[in-house]
Amino acid sequence: MHAYRSHTCAELNKAHVGNDVRLSGWVHRVRDHGGVLFIDLRDHYGITQVLADSDSPAFAALEKVRAEWVIRIDGTVKARDESLVNPKIPTGEIEVYARAVEVLGPAEDLPLPVFGEQDYPEETRLTYRFLDLRREKLHRNMMLRSNVVRSLRNRMWDAGFNEFQTPIITASSPEGARDFLVPSRLHPGKFYALPQAPQQFKQLIMVAGFDRYFQIAPCFRDEDPRADRSPTDFYQLDLEMSFVEQEDVFAAIQPVIHGIFEEFGGGRKVDTNWERIAYKDALLWYGSDKPDLRNPIKMQVVSEHFRGSGFAIFAKLLENEGTEIRAIPAPTGGSRKFCDRMNAFAQAQGLPGMGYIFWREEGGQMEAAGPLAKNIGPERTEAIRQQLGLGVGDAAFFLGGKPEQFEAVAGRARNEIGRELGLAETDTFRFAWIVDFPMYEKTDEGKIDFSHNPFSMPQGGLEALNGDPLKVLGYQYDLACNGYELISGAIRNHKPEIMFKAFELAGYPREEVEKRFGGMVKAFRYGAPPHGGCAAGIDRIVMLLADEANIREVIMFPMNQRAEDLMMGAPSLPMNEQLRELGLRVIPKD
Numbered sequence: 001m002h003a004y005r006s007h008t009c010a011e012l013n014k015a016h017v018g019n020d021v022r023l024s025g026w027v028h029r030v031r032d033h034g035g036v037l038f039i040d041l042r043d044h045y046g047i048t049q050v051l052a053d054s055d056s057p058a059f060a061a062l063e064k065v066r067a068e069w070v071i072r073i074d075g076t077v078k079a080r081d082e083s084l085v086n087p088k089i090p091t092g093e094i095e096v097y098a099r100a101v102e103v104l105g106p107a108e109d110l111p112l113p114v115f116g117e118q119d120y121p122e123e124t125r126l127t128y129r130f131l132d133l134r135r136e137k138l139h140r141n142m143m144l145r146s147n148v149v150r151s152l153r154n155r156m157w158d159a160g161f162n163e164f165q166t167p168i169i170t171a172s173s174p175e176g177a178r179d180f181l182v183p184s185r186l187h188p189g190k191f192y193a194l195p196q197a198p199q200q201f202k203q204l205i206m207v208a209g210f211d212r213y214f215q216i217a218p219c220f221r222d223e224d225p226r227a228d229r230s231p232t233d234f235y236q237l238d239l240e241m242s243f244v245e246q247e248d249v250f251a252a253i254q255p256v257i258h259g260i261f262e263e264f265g266g267g268r269k270v271d272t273n274w275e276r277i278a279y280k281d282a283l284l285w286y287g288s289d290k291p292d293l294r295n296p297i298k299m300q301v302v303s304e305h306f307r308g309s310g311f312a313i314f315a316k317l318l319e320n321e322g323t324e325i326r327a328i329p330a331p332t333g334g335s336r337k338f339c340d341r342m343n344a345f346a347q348a349q350g351l352p353g354m355g356y357i358f359w360r361e362e363g364g365q366m367e368a369a370g371p372l373a374k375n376i377g378p379e380r381t382e383a384i385r386q387q388l389g390l391g392v393g394d395a396a397f398f399l400g401g402k403p404e405q406f407e408a409v410a411g412r413a414r415n416e417i418g419r420e421l422g423l424a425e426t427d428t429f430r431f432a433w434i435v436d437f438p439m440y441e442k443t444d445e446g447k448i449d450f451s452h453n454p455f456s457m458p459q460g461g462l463e464a465l466n467g468d469p470l471k472v473l474g475y476q477y478d479l480a481c482n483g484y485e486l487i488s489g490a491i492r493n494h495k496p497e498i499m500f501k502a503f504e505l506a507g508y509p510r511e512e513v514e515k516r517f518g519g520m521v522k523a524f525r526y527g528a529p530p531h532g533g534c535a536a537g538i539d540r541i542v543m544l545l546a547d548e549a550n551i552r553e554v555i556m557f558p559m560n561q562r563a564e565d566l567m568m569g570a571p572s573l574p575m576n577e578q579l580r581e582l583g584l585r586v587i588p589k590d
Contacts, residue, residue, distance in 0.1 A: 004022070005023055005024045006021045006023075006071055007022075008023075008044075008045040008046065009025050009046045009047025009048040009091070010043075010047075010048075010089075010090050010091060011045070011090075011091075011327075012094050012096070013091065013094060013145060014046055014094060015081060017075040017077050017078060017079045018077065019076070019077050020076055021074075023041055023048060023073045024043065024073070024104065025042050025048075025070070025071070026041070026043045026069070026134065027039055027040075027041065027067055027068060027069045027071060028047060028064070028115055029067065030041035030065065031067055031529070032063075035053060035054050035062065036051060036053045037052045037059065037062050038050070039051070039062065041071070041096075041526075042134075044139075046091060047089055047091065048091045048094075049086075049091070049094075049095040049096070050073050050075065050096045050467065051095050051098065052097070052098040052099060052426075056097065056099060056476050057099055057100060058073070058075075058098040058099055058100050058101040061101045062098060064250075065101075065103065066106075067114065067132075067431050068110060068114055068359060069105065069106050069107050069108075070103070070105035071102065071103055072101065072102045072104055073096060073099040073100070074098070075097050075099050075100075075338070076096065077095075077096055077097075078095055078096070079093065079094055079194075079274070079559050080092070080093055080094060085231075090317055096587050101433050103140035104195070109122060111128050111131070111133065112124055112132065114131060114134045114135055117135060117136065117137055120492065121318045123560065123566060126560050126565075126567060127566040127567055128567070129557055129567045132568070135546055137279055137553075141542070141548070141553055141554050142556055144542060144545060144546055145264065145538070145542045145554055145556075146263060147264065148264055148541060148542055149235075150536070151260055152216070152237050152256065152260060152379075153216065155256045155259055156237070156239070157254065159255070159489040161213065161214040162210065162212060163213075163214055164205060164210070164214060165215060166195070166198040166201035166215065166217065167195070167201065167235050168194065168200065169182060169194070170194070170200075171197050172193040172516070173193070173195075177196055177223050178221065178223070179196065179221075179222065180220045180221075180277075184582075184586055185394065186580055188583035189583060195219065196220060197219050197236070197535060198215060198217050199453075199455060200238040200455075200517065200519065202215075202238060202533065203240065203492055203494075203520060203523075206240055206241075206524055206531040207524065207526070207527075207528045207529070209276060209366035210241075211241065211253075212240075213238075213239060214237065214238060214239040214240075215238045215239075215242075216235060216236075216238075217235065217236055217535070218233055218234075218235055219233065219234055219235070220232065220233045221234075225559070225562075227550050228543065229551060229557060230474055230551060230552075230555060230565040231559055231562075234537060234538075234539050235537075236536060236538055237256075237535065237540060238533070239252070239253065239533045239535070240532070240533035241433045241531060241533055242529040242531045243529055243530055244531065244532050245531070245532070246477060248255075248532075248533065249477075249534055250274075250433060250477075253276060253479075253487065253534060257479070257486070257487070257536065260541065260543065260545075261429050261544075264545045265429060265545060266426060266545075267427075267428060268427045270428075271293075271429060271430045271431055274432060274433055274479075275293070275432040275433070276435055277291070277432050277433070277435070278434075278435060278436040279434055279435065279436050282434050282480075283300040283407050284296070284299065284300075285299055285300075285328070285424050286411055287299065287408060287411020287412070287413075287414055288407075288408070288411040288483070289480070289485075290478065290480040290484055291432065291434075291477065291480055291481060291483065292415060292418075292480075292482050293427055293480075293482075294423075294424045294425040294426070294482060295414065295415060295423060296423060297328060297329055297330070297331075297423075298328050299326050299414060300387065301325070301327075302325050302326065302384055302387065302388075302398070302422055303323075303324045303325045305319055305383055305387075306318060306376065306380075306386050306400075309376040310375040310376055311355070311375040311376050313400075314400050314564055314576045316400070317590075319340075319403060322402050323401055323517065324403060326398070326399055327387075327401040328386065328396070328397040328398075328410060328414050328417060329388045329389070329390055329395075329396050329397065329412055330395040330396060330397060331394050331421070331423065332378065332393055332421050332566070333394065333420075333421050334358035334359055334360060334392070334394045334395065335358065335393040336340065336370075338420070338421075339370065339397075342354060342356070342413065343356065345416055345550075346399075347399075348402065349409045349412060349413070350409070350411055351399070353493035353559040354399055355370075355398040355399075356372060356395055356396065356397045357372050357373045357381055357384065357385075357395065357398075357523060358370055358394070358396075359385060359390060359392050360393070361392050361396070366391070366392050368381035368385070371396075372398065375426035384396065397413065398415070414454075415554060428482075430481065430482060431478050431479060431480065431486075432479070432561075433477055433478070433480075434477060434478045434479075435476075436459070436473045437452050437456075437473065437476040438452075438470065438471075438472065438473060439445060439456065439469070439472040439473065439474040439478070440456050440470055440472060440505065440506065441450075441504070442471070447507060448506055449506050449507070450506050452474065452476050452488075452490075453474070453476055453490050454502070454503065455493055456490050456491065457475045457491045457494070457498070457532075458472050458474055458475075458493070458502060459473045459474060459488070460473075460500060461498060462498050465501045465502060465505060470542065474490060475491035475532070476488075477489055477534070479534075479536070481544060482544060484544065486536055486540055486541060486544075487534050487535065487537070488535060490532060491531075491532035492531050492532055492533075494524055494531060495527065495528075496521055496524045496525060496529040499513065499524070516560065539551050539555060540555060542554040574586075
């Protein structure tokens with residue numbers, strides 16, 4: 001017999017009754033029923049119930065074991081009494097009568113329990129992540145992640161893509177986030193960077209003549225943490241294709257993502273109608289470029305109904321250039337109590353509040369109510385109601401100003417209204433391609449900078465770059481699902497003269513572009529094909545499939561909110577010898 005096991009803890013069933021077996025695993029739970037011990041023995045695969053009574057030679061040793069000890073059991077498979085069968089586990093019809101036990105690894109008192117799913121502080125969970133990962137839910141999430149990655153690989157190979165690896169140590173590149181820098185020992189004073197994405201390399205793979213590339217790529221960005229984003233590193237399904245337009249990229253990746261969600265979505269509905277929504281429309285209708293389309297509410301511009309009206313706040317606001325009033329329809333939200341609650345929500349978001357109108361029936365007639373209705377009169381309120389398609393029992397909320405100042409709050413209010421009123425679908429994955437992103441934006445200092453990927457082809461080519469930069473659209477696209485960005489991509493700028501002009505508008509002179517991206521610029525001078533691609537965030541995909549709100553629940557060894565690895569003690573102080581070798585000196589903070 002094998003030194004540690006003849007079977008796993010998920011293998012045994014009624015067909016094995018009477019067999020002598022050997023199992024190894026962790027003590028999941030011990031139950032003492034007065035002279036009879038029951039032990040749930042757990043390994044990677046499942047749980048088997050082990051029992052020993054006072055006649056068993058293993059009884060005395062088993063009395064000493066505690067939770068999470070690693071033990072080996074020799075025993076005989078017995079059928080459980082019919083009334084004691086556990087249909088929830090594969091081994092629920094049998095138990096193993098222990099005849100011998102060996103302790104392979106005793107455990108000290110646990111800093112957090114493994115049995116059950118108690119809510120423990122995240123700092124404790126991350127410090128003892130190796131224990132946390134033994135818990136059923138987290139173990140299940142990691143296996144889901146592993147299976148998703150395997151399936152992604154298989155689907156990409158089946159679609160005619162080839163997997164190539166790109167460097168982890170490279171040059172710094174402006175990808176929209178901070179680089180992690182790596183000092184060079186051989187070149188004192190110079191630094192490598194960990195790649196924010198394999199962007200330049202995958203484009204060079206296309207220039208080198210490989211037609212369809214993919215990679216499960218690690219990416220490194222020194223970012224502020226969020227619930228849906230790791231502060232240090234993440235993995236993405238990275239792909240690139242030659243001789244393609246935007247629609248070709250969509251056609252290649254859509255069946256892969258759709259198939260993953262069907263395979264691992266647990267029976268939840270997977271939307272097949274992936275809308276195309278222009279970036280400006282997404283912000284107008286949903287207040288976000290990653291809208292949750294399970295919520296049917298669409299915001300609308302209603303400025304004309306308030307221009308010159310009796311509601312002075314909005315009327316005066318509209319006298320300023322670039323301002324507008326938007327309405328958030330709220331079907332079934334027509335009660336003063338609900339309207340006051342949403343007004344309080346807006347105040348909690350830092351706004352003075354939200355104006356509202358709700359429609360009710362009075363004396364057999366429909367009537368508009370609320371402070372706004374009194375100020376603007378029945379004709380304007382009726383025009384608003386008709387534009388929004390509302391009726392008795394419905395409401396509408398209003399926000400005004402420069403859109404960039406209130407859009408994000410309007411989007412959150414839309415989500416909250418949909419949630420409160422039960423309008424949003426559940427158990428559904430809804431997708432939308434967000435397209436026509438602006439190439440540039442104005443920074444807080446009033447400078448022009450790239451708003452998204454700097455390597456994208458501008459719509460209209462070189463000619464478009466000779467006009468107002470803020471009106472230039474790129475062949476850039478994101479895939480949104482249930483309020484999260486899953487994919488980001490673009491058709492690439494493969495012509496040096498267009499690249500130089502695009503970077504010049506963002507404040508990068510030709511010499512700087514040659515210095516930073518010399519390899520790619522050089523390659524483009526030797527025959528570059530039109531190409532494009534995208535990258536899908538694996539962590540976020542698994543987060544959605546696992547129905548988790550926090551991305552750390554689907555990452556094996558995540559950092560905490562302060563970008564610290566509490567288990568391994570990173571970041572750590574370097575030794576003086578290391579600093580001397582690298583020619584570095586650490587200046588302490590005041």
